Amino acid sequence: MTLGQHLAPHLPFLRRYARALTGDQAQGDAYVKATLQAIVDAPEQFPRDIDPRLGLYRTFQAIWGSVNGANDDEPGAGRAPVAGGVADGVIGDEAVAHARLARLTPLPRQALLLTAMEGFTLADSGYLLGVDAGEVETLVAEALAEIEAQTRADVLIIEDEPIIAMDLETIVRDLGHDVTGVAVTRDEALAQARARRPGLVLADIQLADDSSGIDAVRDILGEFAVPVIFITAFPERLLTGERPEPTFLITKPFQRATVKAAIAQALFFDRATVPA
Structure with a gap:
């Protein structure tokens, strides 16, 4: 089975995550497109020693990190994997919008979506976010506290x-x-x-x-x-x-x-x- 065949069943759900993360279908799909382009351009860099779904989301998180960066005052800032600017030519025209979204979507929201919506374990979510499982638990607690404070x-x-x-x-x-x-x-x-x-x-x-x-x-x-x-x-x-x-x-x-x-x-x- 080819890499594409391994990844195909997981793409609709990656698109779901991307849309929930960005709050917009077009922007979410742009990140997924950039993720797939990164895999096509460098298939040898795709992690083969883990579950294909986890590898797919890891590549996505790399694209997200390369475009948005991390807020210095957030837990895990700078520790998300970076794709070396792969997304620059794919989503570059929307850089301003994405910079705003970076401020609106900190690590706690990513941790909550990965665990609660996408069903990843704390350990796997930590792998995707570049933090340990205990920190993921803390991030999820922060997100839930935000929920309590919502209008x-x-x-x-x-x-x-x-x-x-x-x-x-x-x-x-x-x-x-x-x-x-x-x-x-x-x-x-x-x-x-x-x-x-x-x-x-x-x-x-x-x-x-x-x-x-x-x-x-x-x-x-x-x-x-x-x-x-x-x-x-x-x-x-x-x-x-x-x-x-x-x-x-x-x-x-x-x-x-x-x-x-x-x-x-x-x-x-x-x-x-x-x-x-």
């Missing part, structure tokens, strides 16, 4: 499975947010969004009357802007690369920590776009 949001849940909807509602309320309602169809979702404008939407893609959560979200976004997290058992329907994709995507069955991490990141970038 509270009104959340609309679009989910037709009652047990899952109840679980999501509990997670949302445990984080200190309010739930505006639980919609089980496309029409209900739009009506509830109009009745009480949410600050965040959690949406399944397959709803009770065979309507689509994707269409429901499209209806809502047609009336006002709001961050959206898709939670689905069918991620392949959204991770195709053939159309605009959600910035935040969680796969069912999900862990509560994964949902918390996605909510925190979605609200973080939403708040970051609002002038002080």
